[in-house]
Amino acid sequence: MTDLPSSAKTIVVGGGIVGASTAYHLAAMGQETLLLERHQLSSGSSWHAAGLVGQLRSNANVTQLLGYSVALYDRLEAETGLATGWKMNGGLRLACTPERWTEVRRQATTARSFGLEMQLLTPREALELWPLMNIDDVIGAAFLPTDGQASPSDIVQALARGARMGGATIREGVAVTGIRVEKGRVRGVLTGAGPIACEKLVLCCGQWTRALAARVGVNVPLVSVQHQYLITEPIPGVTPGLPTLRDPDRLTYWKEEVGGLTMGGYEPNPKPWAEAGVPDDFAFQLLPNDLEHFEPTMALALGRVPALETAGIKSFINGPESFTPDGNFILGPAPEVTGLYVGAGFNAFGIASGGGAGMALAEWVANGAPPYDLWPVDIRRFGRNTLSTRAVRERTLEAYARHYAMAWPHEEYASARPARRSPLYDRLAAKGAVFGEKLGWERPNWFAADGEPPVDVPTFDRPNWFDAVAREHRACREAAVIFDQTSFAKTLVTGRHAEAALSWICAGDVIRPPGTLTYTQMLNARGGIECDLTVARLDEETFYVVTGTGFATHDLDWLRRNIPPGLDVRLHDATSQNAVLSLMGPRARDILAPLAEEDVSNAAFPFGTCRRLSVAGAPALALRITYVGELGWELHVPVEFAATVYDALMAAGAPHGLRDAGYRAIESLRLEKGYRAWGADIGPDHSPLMAGLGFAVKLRKNLPFLGREALEAQRDGRLPRLLAGFTLADPSVTLLGRETIYRDGKRVGWLSSGGFGHTVGRPIGYGYVRDPEAGVDPGYVLSGSYELEVATERFPAEAFLRPLWDPEGARIRA
Template identity: 40%
Template sequence: MTRTARVVVIGGGAVGTSALWHLAMRGWTDCLLLEMNELTAGSTWHAAGNCPTFSGSWTLMRMQAYGAKLYRRLSAELEGGIGYHGTGSLRLAHHRERMDEFRHVLAMAHAQGLPYELLGPAEARARYPFLELHDLEGALWDPLDGDVDPSQLTQAYARMAREAGCRIERFTRVVSLERSSGGEWLVGTDKGETIRAEIVVNAAGYRAGEIMALVGRHLPIVAMQHQYLVTEDILALAERGASKLPLLRDPDTSYYLRQERHGFILGPYEWDCRAEWVNGLPEDFAYQLWPDDLGRLERYIEDACGRVPILAEGGVKRVVNGPIPYAPDGNPYIGPVHGLTNFYQCCCFSFGIAQSGGAGKFLSEWVVDGEPEWDGWVFDPRRYTGYATTSYTVAKAVELYQNEYAIGFPFEERPAGRPARTTPLYPVLKAKGARFGARNGWERAVFFDPEGRIEQPSLTLRRERNWNPLVAQEVRAVREAVGVIDLGGFSKFLVEGAGAEAMLDRVLCSRLPKPGRIALCYALDERGGVVSEFTVTRLAHERFYLVSASTAEWHDEDLLRAAMPDDDSVRLETLHGRLGTLVVAGPKARDALAKITPADLSNAAFPWLTGREIELGSGRALALRINYVGELGWELHLPMEELLPAYERIMAAGTGYGIRDVGIYAVESMRLDKCYRSWKQDLEIGFTALEAGLDRFVDLEKPDFIGKAALVAQRERGVGQRLVPLTLDDAGEYDAPFCAPVHENGERVGLVTSGFWSFTLDRSIALAYVRSDLARPGQKVAVEIYGRMTPATVCEEPLYDPGNARLKA
């Protein structure tokens, strides 16, 4: 038997039912949810149900705040409620770095309208009278935190979805997924029927990997054991009556403690954690738990009893040890699946109850509108590509679980699961003292320590790091002599054919380059938001070479393939793993390269923004006269097998010119000197091309391109904010972190997207979106940096070599 549904949602936990209800709220009611067991089976039924709004991510905070607001509303509006308790929460800090983290999150929260407070130890005890204050610096108060009954919440989503017209079928397992000749999805069930659907949503929780296997895809997901214990009643809590204690978290020790009726729930994130089902899931594990292993939690229990002594008065009533799905970075997957039409992920939630409300919002916007209201790259399933194998995922998930409450230090390069992808230069650079970081799985040198003086790179929020002098030397080499950078992993595409120009002209808002020339081009959405950034080299009239961010590999391939016409007039080839990239830059770059190539590299023969193939010894490379550091130089794109010989020739040729290996921390400093934007940091769909200051890359004279109407309308009504460079008037101890608020006369007027120290200009630089009337050179503002209002000045971009004389030399 064959039935139809516009959307089939697979999975009936809190996330799946939220997705169903949010689709219904958008008017999409021809939707069917299939659950292999009972609703709430899987991770939902045994979840603790905590609902924080706290996050170090701007988008995650927005998402969780949306959910908390939704739960408060549903609790008030629905008969019987959803078992929601708005208790507020305290996060404890034992040291200065944690307090600095709290100050930054507090500023982010205030920028989003969330009334967080920073408390001293005595103020924390006033909110939590049983709290011991030893070793405490202070605490962060989130008045919007609380907890909800996971089962009641799920049933409420399901009931509201049914009332809106959606269907839910329990005890129905999906056993096959195929595409029909007409492009629809054929969803086969264990009841022997097929459901024909336009769209499929994978909300199968820790079984989401099984669903992806039905379409021949691997999903980076692993189930981690999470244990929490529930105590018997405690007299002191019973005497408080209906007044519940706030939720307490001690991130420096790594546990949460929550009042549950007249007892406590204690949930540690222990170092000795466990990943399960690495080689496959059991046939049925809907309402089961694993045996408890309290020995792994012993030190956390002792610490919590010392912090809240009444905890020790209650015996352990029960222990919950159940599966929680983890992605390698702990964030869920929400959005389209690479290479599949009308197939979406909404799964792998480590904090699924708190995030279920926001998950439904994001998913429904992807399905109905084609993209979410807010940039959701932190959730996008395409952020992980083919390198994220099972072993990689397990290693990263364990590492993440161990560091669940750890401070997100800038420039921290965690080691688990690495190396995953390397260029042929990896062992050579490692032997020369390279310290590496991973970008889309590719190992890139972040800095070089040739004398091996640094045992462990500094982990701090402050600027003073033990690798600063080394990075300063690398910057100086590029500014004064010549540097070489191995940039493995750029996303690379060849677009060719009779229809290539017309296709790219529609996708990109920028003017396409002429043959032999290079242009920086942007893809926008219909709202004018920045979707992608490409360096486009026109190799021939009908042949284009596109380069974009390493992490954009699957994202940008989907973007380009979706734009291809059906008449075979355009061919797309991906070259990511086949070509490597060496950057040779600095005032002596031409001199060094000229010794190993017969090509004429003179300014007259090979001007800036020109691309052509040149000979390098026994090999050849596509040489692009462009770079991300703002100096005379070339990007050399060449086959991976030729990378090492080319590198050795370049280093030998540059010996007399002060040549030096350079890492990407130096690149980050130098790109800010030039105010070059970073994708998904300074550029995202939440900011239009005009707001991002990309006016010179937007060709509004073109007949049409995606987003043109929105930009024309915005230009006519006025652009409300602009991306500008700031320099800190007082360097202080810190650079501006991502999402640091910008103030003027006590009013928040903007937000920082990038910040770092300029080793060239000897000052701290930030890029920030500010109100347009303040986006003028010389304007005085203040940046809220870890709780400190730091005076800053709006400057004109670029800060370094404003006439691009060095690039054009």
């Protein structure tokens, strides 16, 4: 290719739907963009995608992103003059068991929360929309009128034309063979036709993304999985307006295709592909038909649509697609290399996601931030356990097999475990710990007593571990517990300018003497909460930053990206150095004092401080802080001392009623205390003022910090939303999050988190009360009459802004 430019501001690699969409949106923003495709546009997996476009997901912003795809496809043909095959024929979802019907009703409430009107139908009403199906086993159905379907290849071509119309350059037949990185920043790509310089690089290479990114140390957790479907000859009664159909209890999906039907599914025993690597020359190709593997899916499908038995088969598709370990796609800036972005791993819903994903990725590239919080798909949600392709494949196959399985609350993955274990793992397992997993870490969720099966039993109602968590909860409130929180992410920030850097990045005041703790948020320029963590000052040049397990990659990356240039600051991931034993409860001091060689009285060791102690002969960094609303300490001890300290604490605590407790008790305790959870109650779309965290921000001090201007603009007026708590009088109702909030009969938001408070004896939820036009203040929140909608049923609710438990904080300062 002699007409390749020598440089471009942004290079997009990959000409599938996501790459074309990203180029289209970058061009629309006036960004100089070059798209490079090894073969031809849509030649990877886009050309053989089934083309269903659904919108509803469990996260509001991902649902919004998919809704953007629908809006884009609705206008794209008129804008570019190319047909897209898009039609808004609606989407139908069946429920054939009582449990599935509960799930569908909860999904309908979620849809309503997010502004989508999902209609619940009787079997007969569903049959009127889809006359070819057998409804003998159908209990009910849900219909989303704004869902639809599209022609994948046509959508790609239309987006490419739109990109060219906006000024983007697209070159096919150009293979990217390498990435040039200097001092941690992307500088260009290497191609078969020579090098091309760039400032920013976007990898949208589908199945090839993991291998290409790995050449420069970037981890993209995805693998290839075979996905099969068939297309029939025309069938009498199949009309162009037939909705798409999802039949999760039979693991299948359907759509109209030129008078016939497309039928595919997600089998429980998926087959990987290209385990030794995806061939570079795999373009417009399919895999051999695996009829034996597809036969069980076919049998399930025949039970739903008997006409399939006599229909002619026009084509049988077995195409590999990229899937991820959690079933969500991957977007955003690679934490390992500045200027490199990823859009890949679309789990067979790349067509539904492509329009919105390209828009979000383009904004991320051009503006340094996405249009709204996209944490569920952020590449930084993964950790070191996904560096292994074998582990990624094992977990991804499980996620694929669950695609149409029941989405049970609190469900844990079983594969690729255990990976990362605390030094206490075996001790806790022997004591009945039922473990969950986060970023590869095994963490006790709850402890089974003698005679209790140490397993989660899935349900939408009160779970089998409810009483166990109640025991642990009460022990924390009345005596003391130990939580193994070794999985906390821990970062050492050191250097001559560590204080200056953290003072800029943190909204809270960290310019405090050694030995003090600062609970703080780190904000973006819009004032949104990017991180929620604790900063311990150890000495003049050393800070110890502690954050949640799941945010290890994200928060370390946020710190790295926002250190002002020229400062002497070093970051060290200390997560694996220290185990963390959190001793919490009113008897915590009685247990710790005999084991500590130092004074741990309130006068010597007040709340909000940290000290180095010798506990049972072991060195410990003790942080007097709590996430459960009780007196307590986090004891950060070197991993080799963890078992010694744990055994000593348990022995000293036995007379005081000390017991082990898990993360589900933490959740119950923190709900009563009103502590926020990042990724649920707070995030980049919410400022501390909206979240009720203004007390943690240094606005009263004349100190600059990232996001200050945005908060100053907010503080003098009514806000578009405020976080409030809600309780229900009926203790049998299960709150999980995403339930719809009604104020005076009007929908004003949804719950961001929910659970049960075992001290107050009520279900508790948190969510934002919204009024973007008139604004919201505390008086407005507390003056309304509220209801929560749970699985389409409304329940009276009481709103609160002050913590339900110990609102003055006396217990934590005891």
